[in-house]
Amino acid sequence: xxxxxxxxxxxxxxxxxxxxxxxxxxxxxxxxxxxxxxxxxxxxxxxxxxxxxxxxxxxxxxxxxxxxxxxxxxxxxxxxxxxxxxxxxxxxxxxxxxxxxxxxxxxxxxxxxxxxxxxxxxxxxxxxxxxxxxxxxxxxxxxxxxxxxxxxxxxxxxxxxxxxxxxxxxxxxxxxxxxxxxxxxxxxxxxxxxxxxxxxxxxxxxxxxxxxxxxxxxxxxxxxxxxxxxxxxxxxxxxxxxxxxxxxxxxxxxxxxxxxxxxxxxxxxxxxxxxxxxxxxxxxxxxxx
Numbered sequence: 001x002x003x004x005x006x007x008x009x010x011x012x013x014x015x016x017x018x019x020x021x022x023x024x025x026x027x028x029x030x031x032x033x034x035x036x037x038x039x040x041x042x043x044x045x046x047x048x049x050x051x052x053x054x055x056x057x058x059x060x061x062x063x064x065x066x067x068x069x070x071x072x073x074x075x076x077x078x079x080x081x082x083x084x085x086x087x088x089x090x091x092x093x094x095x096x097x098x099x100x101x102x103x104x105x106x107x108x109x110x111x112x113x114x115x116x117x118x119x120x121x122x123x124x125x126x127x128x129x130x131x132x133x134x135x136x137x138x139x140x141x142x143x144x145x146x147x148x149x150x151x152x153x154x155x156x157x158x159x160x161x162x163x164x165x166x167x168x169x170x171x172x173x174x175x176x177x178x179x180x181x182x183x184x185x186x187x188x189x190x191x192x193x194x195x196x197x198x199x200x201x202x203x204x205x206x207x208x209x210x211x212x213x214x215x216x217x218x219x220x221x222x223x224x225x226x227x228x229x230x231x232x233x234x235x236x237x238x239x240x241x242x243x244x245x246x247x248x249x250x251x252x253x254x255x256x257x258x259x260x261x262x263x264x265x266x267x268x269x270x271x272x273x274x275x276x277x278x279x280x281x282x283x284x285x286x287x288x289x
Contacts, residue, residue, distance in 0.1 A: 028237050029060035029069045030249045033086075037078030037112040048075060048116075050085040056250045057090060061097045063248055067241050069094070070233055071103045071120065077111025077133065080187045087194065090119040104233050105129040110215050111137075114226075115191060118198040123227045124236060125218030131226050134195055135213025136184040199225055 031053070038047040060069045071090070077083070094101045103120025105113075110133035117123050117131065125131055154170065192211050195203075202225035203210060210224075221227050229236070237245055 025065045025246045026067050026241050026244065027063050027065045027246050027248050028067055028241065029063050030072065030233065030247055031056050031060050031069065032072045032074075032249075033116060034072075034074045037075055037082050037086075037116075039079055039082055047078075048086070049079070049082040050089060053086055054089065057093060059250050060248075061093050061099055066097075066099055067245070068100045068102055068237070070237060070247075071101060071116070072106060072233060073103060073109045073113055073116050074106040075110075075113030075116065076108050077113050077115075080112060080115070080136065080191065083112035083115040084190065084194075087115055087119045090116075094119075094121070102236065104231075104236075105131055105218060105227070111135070115194060117227070118194055122229070123198075124229050124231045125221060125227045126232060127217065127219040127230055129218035129221075130215055131218055131221040132215035133213055134191055134211050136188045136191070137213070138180055138184065202228075 033048050033053060035048050037049065039049050040047055057069075060066075090101060100121045101119060103109075103117045103123050105117055105123075105125035106129060108130040109117040109125065110130055114131055114133060117125075156170075188211070192207075195210075205224045216224065216226065218227065218230060222230050234247070237247070
């Protein structure tokens, strides 16, 4: 019996010591949000959305000895809904845990990526980062002429006159444009409200230009008030908390099978991965990256 107690004490000693050591350190949790913001999940989960990021965010705010959470963003944007959901979640947990959030733009934090950047109590970028693009876009292709040349007859039956809005195989109607513009307007208003709330009087250019969808370098973004300071993750955090700060990078855990074979475990996985890569490449190319 005495032997069992000693063995149990030994087993518990290391975890207790580890927890005490972690609490005694000055930890900064680092979460990386990289890629296009999209509700769609491929096998490797490379898109940014609340489902993919929630676990990482929760881990970050649960670290012992936590001084701050740093979120590094490299995204050309994407889904406004997922941008809003992630933004709201970060702000809510930061308030609940009473832990400050610092956001850092890397290559690009534009459109939805800038929405995420606004989740920081203090927002940073490098001089050559791309920030802004506060607008909403819908894009597609029209195949009316193509199907006519091929002799293809389009057959569509609906209940509801607006059910086939913006059909790629039909001419664009003015009523369709109005529906899309109204929808974009509501989303744009929400985006503008977030930026106005987070940046306020720090912005020093006219709203018409600010919300036009234009984007700027980090250097110019700093001048016009889109970000607070020019700086990188390591320099800023060490300056604020000392050289002995410990950076805890939150990384997704993957099984051995997933690491080895990744998206190649199914044909659908390969297709999803390729389309996600193409979408990401096109989105980043818009900003010259």
